[in-house]
Each structure stands twice: as structure tokens, then as C-alpha cells.
Amino acid sequence: IFSNCPRTTLYRQSALARLLSSLAVLEQRDGQLNHASLSAVTAAQKIGGSITGIVAGSSIKPVAEAAAKVKGIEKIIMVDNAAYDKGLPENYAPLLAANIKKEGFTHVFAGHSAFGKNMMPRVAALLDVQQISDIIEIQSEDTFVRPIYAGNAILTVQSSDNIKLVTVRGTAFAAAEAEGGSAEVVEGVDPKVEITTEWVSEDLAQSDRPELASAKRVVSGGRGLKSKEQFDQIIPPLADALGAAIGASRAAVDSGFADNSLQVGQTGKNVAPELYLCAGISGAIQHLAGMKDSKVIAAINKDADAPIFQVADVGLVGDLFEKVPELTEKLKAQ
Numbered sequence: 001i002f003s004n005c006p007r008t009t010l011y012r013q014s015a016l017a018r019l020l021s022s023l024a025v026l027e028q029r030d031g032q033l034n035h036a037s038l039s040a041v042t043a044a045q046k047i048g049g050s051i052t053g054i055v056a057g058s059s060i061k062p063v064a065e066a067a068a069k070v071k072g073i074e075k076i077i078m079v080d081n082a083a084y085d086k087g088l089p090e091n092y093a094p095l096l097a098a099n100i101k102k103e104g105f106t107h108v109f110a111g112h113s114a115f116g117k118n119m120m121p122r123v124a125a126l127l128d129v130q131q132i133s134d135i136i137e138i139q140s141e142d143t144f145v146r147p148i149y150a151g152n153a154i155l156t157v158q159s160s161d162n163i164k165l166v167t168v169r170g171t172a173f174a175a176a177e178a179e180g181g182s183a184e185v186v187e188g189v190d191p192k193v194e195i196t197t198e199w200v201s202e203d204l205a206q207s208d209r210p211e212l213a214s215a216k217r218v219v220s221g222g223r224g225l226k227s228k229e230q231f232d233q234i235i236p237p238l239a240d241a242l243g244a245a246i247g248a249s250r251a252a253v254d255s256g257f258a259d260n261s262l263q264v265g266q267t268g269k270n271v272a273p274e275l276y277l278c279a280g281i282s283g284a285i286q287h288l289a290g291m292k293d294s295k296v297i298a299a300i301n302k303d304a305d306a307p308i309f310q311v312a313d314v315g316l317v318g319d320l321f322e323k324v325p326e327l328t329e330k331l332k333a334q
């Protein structure tokens with residue numbers, strides 16, 4: 001068929017025929033698969049072709065078996081080594097690079113989480129390709145859409161790299177279904193890189209509330225709360241009445257009203273719940289960048305001109321110290 005084709009055409013034909021194959025980087029913590037990282041699988045599904053997942057850490061088999069059940073994954077690469085338990089990018093990046101080179105993936109997807117943001121640029125450097133960050137849409141196998149300038153502009157990026165290394169915004173790609181698949185589990189390459197970085201300890205905020213990034217409802221408080229005592233007095237009861245996670249603006253976090261892990265926005269978490277209810281938050285663009293994709297936005301602010309009302313579906317102009325407890329009581333009475 002190709003006997004009359006010039007060589008360059010032949011190369012192009014064979015390049016086009018090359019099968020698409022994606023690697024989804026799956027996060028685990030203490031032997032539990034992090035379901036938020038399954039948005040990487042959903043992104044890979046949009047590309048088409050085969051999908052492989054990778055998990056690494058000590059006693060990794062149960063995690064690999066859980067990952068094998070994720071719908072849409074054909075193969076799980078597991079690497080059993082305690083060195084990968086805490087996801088240190090210094091050794092995780094060479095691990096990924098070695099397995100990507102061995103299997104010849106065309107695409108690699110990871111969540112745009114702290115782990116993904118920390119590790120993927122190093123993988124990109126090791127493979128000498130460009131990383132494509134925080135995508136919200138896939139237009140084709142080489143074209144991706146991502147927000148820039150805190151969501152004020154949307155950039156369409158076309159990549160000519162032979163391996164596309166992509167981090168995925170979790171709020172734009174729902175997590176793949178955790179059940180229904182039956183992938184084969186294989187052992188991956190372990191480069192066992194010697195690193196000079198040592199994991200010492202971590203200090204995790206514990207909470208019985210829904211996880212902020214994936215909660216269906218979020219109640220957030222801002223600088224308008226004026227003190228930590230008032231934040232704790234006003235916001236949690238409303239969150240309890242709604243079964244919601246608690247969020248905060250950066251001003252509230254910087255003022256010590258709320259823990260850093262609760263910050264919503266450009267430099268905090270991205271959330272897109274069914275309901276985002278905020279009180280005493282002005283609506284700075286950096287805050288909107290993290291919550292404006294919420295289905296329903298409700299705002300309470302005493303300033304009728306506050307920018308939050310420009311994005312709010314429901315607004316209440318009034319004193320939050322009066323309105324929030326009133327709303328909480330009404331919800332509790334229901």
C-alpha cells in the first residue's frame with residue numbers, strides 16, 4: 001500500500017497509527033487509594049486508547065488490587081518499596097520516568113494536587129518535555145485547555161512533545177468509578193534512586209467533616225468574621241446544619257481565624273460543590289478562582305457592592321453576626 005509513498009509520509013502514517021496509551025498516576029496514603037486522584041483516569045479516558053495506572057509504596061498489593069477495580073483501567077503497575085510511601089518527588093519522579101520510558105506511554109495524567117504539582121515538573125525535566133498544568137478540558141490528544149491569571153483568562157495549549165505530561169484540575173474531571181474494572185496487576189521498574197532528602201514528619205489537620213475539595217456543600221468564612229472566636233462560633237454550626245465542609249478566605253487564614261488547609265482560592269483549594277455559601281468574604285479574584293465553578297453560590301455580606309454578589313446566585317445583604325445564626329436556627333428547625 002505504501003510502496004509509492006515518500007518516506008516522510010510513511011513516517012507520518014506510522015506515527016498516526018501509533019496507539020495512544022496513557023498512564024494515570026494514582027496517589028495512595030497509608031495503604032488507601034486516594035479517590036480524588038481518579039480524576040486522572042477520567043482525563044485519560046477522554047484521550048482514548050489504553051489506560052494504565054501506577055501505585056507505589058510499602059505493602060502496595062492491596063492498593064494495587066483496589067486500583068485494579070477502577071473502571072476503565074486495563075493494567076496496574078505496582079512498585080513495592082517503602083521509599084515511595086510519602087510521595088517524595090525526589091525519588092518518585094525517577095520512578096515515574098523509568099516506567100514511562102519502559103512502557104512508552106503517549107500521555108501521563110496526575111491530579112493537580114500538592115503531590116502532582118510537586119512531582120510532575122521533575123518528571124518533565126527528566127524526560128525533557130514540557131509539563132501542561134491544571135487542565136480543565138481536553139480538546140484532542142495534543143490540545144488542552146487551562147485557566148491562567150487566576151481564572152481570568154483561558155489558555156488553549158497545543159503540545160508537539162512525544163509524551164504529554166499533564167496535571168488535571170479535580171473539579172473539572174469527576175473521579176473515575178472505583179468499582180467495575182478488572183485490570184491485570186504487574187510489577188514495575190524500581191530505579192531505587194539514592195536521594196539526600198529525608199521525610200521527617202507531617203502535621204495533618206484532623207476533621208470529621210466532609211473533605212473540603214470534594215464536599216457537596218461548603219460554608220466559608222472571611223475577614224468579616226473579625227476573630228477566630230467568632231469564626232468558630234458562627235461558621236461551624238451553619239456547616240453542621242448543612243452537613244457541609246468548612247472553607248475560608250486567605251485573609252481569614254492569614255489572620256489566624258482558620259487553618260491553612262481550609263483556604264479556598266488561587267493559592268488554596270479548588271472547590272466546585274453543589275452549594276458554596278460564604279459569609280464576610282468580599283469576592284477578590286484570587287478567592288473566586290477557587291470557587292466560581294460551584295453550582296450554587298450564596299453570599300452574605302453587609303456591603304451591597306461587594307464583588308462576591310457579581311458571581312452569587314443568591315445574595316443576602318446584611319450583618320453576618322445576625323443573619324448566619326438566624327439561618328442556622330431555621331435550618332435546624334426544618
Ligand code: FAD
Nearest residue numbers: 222223224249250251265266267268280281282287302320
Ligand atoms: P476582605 O476582602 O477584607 O473582605 C471582607 C468582607 O467582609 C467585606 O466584603 C466586608 O463587607 C464583609 N464584612 C465585614 N463585616 C461584615 C459583617 N458584619 N457582616 C457581613 N459582611 C461583613 N484570597 C483567597 O481567599 N484565596 C486565595 O487562594 C488567595 N490567593 C491569593 C494569591 C495572591 C498572589 C494574592 C496577591 C492574593 C491572594 N488572595 C487569596 C487574597 C485576596 O486578594 C483577598 O485579599 C482575600 O480573598 C480577601 O479575603 P476576605 O474576602 O475574607 O477579606
